[in-house]
Amino acid sequence: MRTPVFRTFQCLCRASFASTASINATANATTYTCRRPATQGIRTFTSTSTTASGHSRWSKIKHDKAKVDARRGAGYSKLSQEISFAVRDGGTDPSNLRLKAAIEAAKKAGMPKDRITTAIGRGQGKSASGVALEPVSIEAIGPGKVALVIDCSTDNKLRTLQDVKCILTKHNVQITPTAYLFSRKGLVRILAESGGHTFDTVLETALEIEGTEDVEEVAEGEDGKPEILITTEPAQIKVVATEVKEKLPGLEIITYGIEWVPNEDTMIEVDKERTADSLEELLAKLEDVPEVNDIYTNAKA
Structure with missing residues (x-):
């Protein structure tokens, strides 16, 4: 030695x-x-360890990166839903222009190829491996007593339940029945003024179709653009969507499907200072799970 x-x-x-x-x-x-x-004289020197400050630049970078990743995950989720809807609406034929546009948008956003393939498969009701998907719903009470219904499609029910419940547990969310706070409705989302059709024109046309329950204007939809929302009986959703599009050429249907709509008398006002950030963080984490299709809440906008 x-x-x-x-x-x-x-x-x-x-x-x-x-x-x-x-x-x-x-x-x-x-x-x-x-x-x-x-x-x-003689000068003597001593050395001491440097004490780090109370913050770390790397911790800030990680925090900022986490927020960016959350936003990117949420963006991928919306793109996946658009691809799946385009497949359900028009199939995978090359003539399906909506599917082509959705895939191009996903590629431009840097969405991984395997996730695009998975989204196409989901539109066909299959996983990336070709196995039939099984619907799974998880109900819970989140931050601020906000009710949640999380709809998933998966080829492995146990794995999906574990993944979602793990996120809910980390955010102190209580898993409990909440579906009774919602109603199942068919919703057709239309781009306002598309094809030159006014709200009054869409309203009159939709009300003539059997199964239509309500028609309303939405100043700012999911994409930040004005929309027209048609509410239907669940069993009549496809009939209403098809007929209104046939009667009003050029009308652009954004999406249509059966969703959980919160009952008006059970909706909750979210405290922006205490609850909003926690709720947004939770929703971003859930949207990043590939098997999650939609998340419904009874929080007031």
């Missing part, structure tokens, strides 16, 4: 090493002694 060598510095001189210092070596130590006149 080598004997460790310890060095002791008695001063630091500005003069060159050759002209101001000599070395006295021993077996275990080497001492540097200054040859400057005694009248100049």
Whole structure:
């Protein structure tokens, strides 16, 4: 074993090493002694460890990156839903322009190829491996007593339940029945003014179709654009969507499907200071789970 060598510095001189210092070596130590006149005194030096400040730049980078990743995951989720809807609406034929546009948008956003393939399969009711998907719903009470219904499609029910419940547990969410706070309704979302058709025109046309329950204007839809929302009986959703599009050429249907609509008398006002951030963080984490199709809440907009 080598004997460790310890060095002791008695001063630091500005003069060159050759002209101001000599070395006295021993077996275990080497001492540097200054040859400057005694009248100049001896300067001694000590060193202490530097104490880190109360924050870390890396922790800030990680925090910022997490927010960016959350936004990216939410964006991928919406793109996946658009691809799946396009497949359900028009199949995978090359003539399906909506599917083509959705895939191009996903590629432009940097969405992984395997996730695009999975989204197409979901539109066909199959997983990426070709196995039929099974619907799974999870009900819970989230931040601020907000009710949640999480709809999933999966080829492995147990795995999906574990993944979703793990996220809910980390956010102190209680898994409990909440479906009684909602009603199942068919919803047709239409881009306002598309094809040159006004709200009144869509309203009159939709009300003539059997199964239509309500028609309303939405100032800012999911994509930030004005929409027209047609509510239907669940069994009549496809009939209403098809007929209104046939009667009003050029009308653009954004999406249609059966959803959980919160009952008006059970909706909750969200405290923006205490609850909004926690709820948004939870929803972003859930949307990042590939098997999650939709998340419904009874929170007031």
